Amino acid sequence: MLSNSVRLQLGKRLVNFATRQVVCKHAISQRFLFMNVNNTSSLSLQHNFHTSTTRLHPGDQKLETATNFHIQDEDDFKARVLMAKIPIIVDFHAEWCQPCKTLGPNLEKEVDKYGGKVMLAKVDVDDVGEVAMEYEISAIPTVILFKNGKQVSDFKGNVDDATLAAFVKNSIKEP
Structure with a gap:
């Protein structure tokens, strides 16, 4: 595995940001995701499904309310x-x-x-x-x-x- 690339297995929902891990406790699939850490301020998430990426880009509009x-x-x-x-x-x-x-x-x-x-x-x-x-x-x-x-x-x-x-x-x- 490349040092700048981190694997996430959805079955365990594990993401490693450099040396830190983010875990989502509920799994829905055994497919793999790959996270490329280009530098500390730029993270991109890609997966090996035959669909588009799973994350929203920072420029996308997200609903905000008064609270x-x-x-x-x-x-x-x-x-x-x-x-x-x-x-x-x-x-x-x-x-x-x-x-x-x-x-x-x-x-x-x-x-x-x-x-x-x-x-x-x-x-x-x-x-x-x-x-x-x-x-x-x-x-x-x-x-x-x-x-x-x-x-x-x-x-x-x-x-x-x-x-x-x-x-x-x-x-x-x-x-």
Whole structure:
């Protein structure tokens, strides 16, 4: 295997970013994906299926609302998450991750209930890999709560509705 190329087996949902691993716990196939790491700021994901690539490109339009937004790059993360005056819940996910597709909409609905007292930032680990590496994301989905630029709490994997509701509710409580 080339040193700049990392193999992901969907059966185990394992991606290695340099020396860090991202694991999606639910598998749907035994086919392989290949990730080419060109440098720390440029990651591209390709697969050996006979279809197009599985990731959205950073220029693609993604739906944003008053309470959720997509992180575009490391500077955007610093400005919108680390400098925020309100709690920010960050959802580290990937387009190909089935549990992420379930958790994401549930998390959006829960955050929307609090009318802007907490915000949801979405980080696609394939598009903004440098942020995922900085926070040592080892499994997706991973959800991290930031308050005043500091990581406060987190969870990995899909969780039940009650756990998710409690996590979001606790995010707006004063320490």
